[in-house]
Structures are given as structure tokens and as C-alpha cells.
Amino acid sequence: MKILIIEDEAPLRESLKSYLRQSGFVCEEAATFREGYKKLLNYEYECVLIDLNLPDGDGLKLVDLAKDSEQPTGIIITSVRDGIEERIQGLDLGADDYLTKPFNLSELNARIRAVLRRKAAIPDQMIRLGEIQIWPDERRVVAAGEELVLTRKEYDILWYLARNKNRVVTKDSIAEHLWGDYMDEAISFDFIYAHMKNLRKKLSETGCGDYIKTVYGIGYKFLVP
Numbered sequence: 001m002k003i004l005i006i007e008d009e010a011p012l013r014e015s016l017k018s019y020l021r022q023s024g025f026v027c028e029e030a031a032t033f034r035e036g037y038k039k040l041l042n043y044e045y046e047c048v049l050i051d052l053n054l055p056d057g058d059g060l061k062l063v064d065l066a067k068d069s070e071q072p073t074g075i076i077i078t079s080v081r082d083g084i085e086e087r088i089q090g091l092d093l094g095a096d097d098y099l100t101k102p103f104n105l106s107e108l109n110a111r112i113r114a115v116l117r118r119k120a121a122i123p124d125q126m127i128r129l130g131e132i133q134i135w136p137d138e139r140r141v142v143a144a145g146e147e148l149v150l151t152r153k154e155y156d157i158l159w160y161l162a163r164n165k166n167r168v169v170t171k172d173s174i175a176e177h178l179w180g181d182y183m184d185e186a187i188s189f190d191f192i193y194a195h196m197k198n199l200r201k202k203l204s205e206t207g208c209g210d211y212i213k214t215v216y217g218i219g220y221k222f223l224v225p
């Protein structure tokens with residue numbers, strides 16, 4: 001789950017980032033309108049937090065841009081403006097939720113999860129893919145009837161492949177999904193390879209079928225009938 005935090009107040013941005021990372025999200029940040037604009041244009045996010053008051057532009061324009069992305073993106077406005085006008089305007093433009101600053105971090109977490117559920121990025125029910133069952137809300141996986149103990153990144157890879165089942169998922173997109181845009185490509189490919197190896201080993205030890213296919217030179221495919 002990748003979240004973009006667009007916020008010009010550095011201390012708040014930092015605390016949002018570290019809190020959301022601890023909660024299991026991959027976070028990227030933008031401190032200005034320009035930076036946020038560029039990231040929204042070039043990358044996909046499951047959710048974006050948009051501060052309306054940015055030094056170099058109106059956050060409402062970013063709401064418009066985020067809404068146009070190919071994958072459904074959850075949009076949460078964070079703002080000190082408490083005016084009903086802005087709230088309505090933001091929601092009219094397609095924002096999913098609106099938090100008035102200052103807000104509580106666990107409240108934000110709950111709102112993000114609710115938005116992701118609505119966008120079906122985190123379904124609240126169990127997903128069955130062949131012999132693999134995934135409970136996305138709890139990050140829980142059972143394969144061939146056996147509970148799997150996965151690391152955070154192993155889980156993230158499995159869930160990302162499962163969400164894109166029967167489609168080729170490139171190493172680039174896995175790297176971007178897992179680490180955002182701040183990891184060196186060669187290193188991230190090595191990490192993906194290592195995590196993938198462990199994930200496959202854990203799956204095969206349960207005796208479940210081999211659903212993850214390597215597409216040589218490109219990436220992987222989660223193949224399920």
C-alpha cells in the first residue's frame with residue numbers, strides 16, 4: 001500500500017511518515033505543490049493525503065489530478081481551513097475524506113483504511129486464490145491450510161502479485177510499490193529476488209501449488225485459474 005503525503009510543514013510530514021510506515025504503509029512525501037504534482041503525474045498511489053494550503057499552489061488542484069489517475073486512488077484532504085465551503089469543494093472534486101488539522105494519528109489511520117476499503121484496495125473479506133487464502137485487513141495468509149509467517153515485504157509482494165493476478169507484474173513496478181522512488185534500481189531488484197525466493201520457499205513448504213511464475217527478464221505473474 002503506497003501513500004503519498006503532500007504536506008509543507010516538515011515536522012508534521014515527518015510524523016505522518018514515520019507513523020504510517022510503522023502501520024505498514026510505504027510512504028512517499030512531497031513538501032510543495034510542484035513536487036506533489038510531479039509525483040501524482042508519474043506514479044500510482046493507493047492513497048494520497050493532500051494539504052490544501054501549500055506555499056506554491058492550491059491543494060484542490062491536486063485533488064483533481066489525483067482523481068484522474070489510472071488506478072483508483074483514495075484522496076484525503078488535510079487542512080486547517082475549517083470552512084464548510086472548502087470541505088464541500090474538495091469532496092465535490094472527488095476527495096474521499098476531509099480531516100481538519102490538528103488531527104489524531106490513529107484517527108487518520110482509521111480513515112485511510114476506510115477509504116482503501118471503499119476503493120477495494122483493502123477488501124475487508126478473505127480473498128481465495130487457489131489454495132491460498134489472504135485476509136488483507138489483518139495481513140494474514142493461509143496456504144494449503146497452513147498459517148504462513150511472512151515478513152512485511154514478503155507479504156507486500158504476495159499481496160501485490162495477487163491483486164494483479166494473471167497479469168505480468170514488472171520488477172520495476174514491484175520495486176516502486178515496495179519502496180517508493182527512493183531506492184536504487186539494482187539494489188531493489190536484488191532485494192526483490194531475495195524476498196521472492198523466501199516467499200516461494202515458505203509457500204512450497206506448505207505443499208501448496210506453485211502460483212508465482214517468473215517471466216524472464218521482466219518480472220513475475222501470479223497465475224491462478
Ligand code: CA
Nearest residue numbers: 008051053054
Ligand atoms: Ca500547509
